[in-house]
Amino acid sequence: MIDFELVDLARGLVRDRFPHLRAAWLGGSFVSETATPTSDLDLTVLLPGPPAPYRESLRYEGYPVEVFVQTEQSLSHFCDKGLETRRPTMIRLVGESIILADHDGTGASWQRRCLDWLRTGPEPLSQAEVDARRYRITDLLDDLRGAQDQDRIGMIGSGLLESSADLLLSGSKRWVGGGKALVTELERMDKETGSRWLDDLLGATRSAWTGDPGPIAKVSEQILDQFGGPLFEGFRAEARIPTAYS
Known part of the structure; x- marks a missing residue:
């Protein structure tokens, strides 16, 4: 009230x-x-x-x-x-x-x-924007598979939470946010669509901080699959150099 x-x-x-x-x-x-x-x-x-x-x-x-x-x-x-x-x-x-x-x-x-x-709502993502997000998540998943200690698994898991949520929201033509605003935007999506992405992502990230990478890898892969799956080979991003340095 x-x-x-x-x-x-x-x-x-x-x-x-x-x-x-x-x-x-x-x-x-x-x-x-x-x-x-x-x-x-x-x-x-x-x-x-x-x-x-x-x-x-x-x-x-x-x-x-x-x-x-x-x-x-x-x-x-x-x-x-x-x-x-x-x-x-x-x-x-x-x-x-x-x-x-x-x-x-x-x-x-x-x-x-x-x-x-x-x-x-925001403008839809371009294909280049989708691909950049797919690449970022794919790269983090590769890092996660190679991580050997709990702290690194936890940090990579937190990165996957943010990157996966960003792809999920922006790829669905929804607003995104950082920190507590990201939680709010996921809450809005779940309430309007009947999904459970917030609980799934937060629960998976908590597991990562205990040293278990499986849940966050699974949730991130589920989100990736909605937008074309993992992307590594063939990904290319053009560099933009400020005029002063060109």
Whole structure:
């Protein structure tokens, strides 16, 4: 249940610190109702111009707060970056939010725009992108087969968790993430499709850290098989060298 006292606190913060704001949104775990005792308030504030853009961590009336202060140009940049990388951090912070202030309509319009992106999903992977992910997982599986000690098996297993989940999600035209955001995206997929990928991947990775490579190898191979199987021979990736070094 959303804590509306915290919503009022967030509204007071943006009113006190940003008197010339255009819009502000409260997003993150307090809105998705996944907050823990150590969670901070995630605020995005839209200003007409400088001193934005910047990010600031602070405490307000005892609560930890992360403030992402944007202009329309910088907000567009970070949303475009999220679309490109399939990691919609800023898009979720604005789209899945409570509007705290909206002085010129941009609060509602940006929220609608971000929600549309979230519902549509990212662009499908190109074949080259699929192949690069297949190669990465194949390479990790080869490393896993040769690993002799528990620590290396655990580390490779963690790499397979992230790489396999990335292929599974992005290859299914879904959003991806890192750390706890990856768990959230897998949870969303499992809830919507009735799958058990999160439990399978996490359980297999735990086994890897005990020195048992079998479960994570099996789950990773199952995901690989959905997208063409292992890839090593014949894989080629063109190098892109910055102009300054060419």
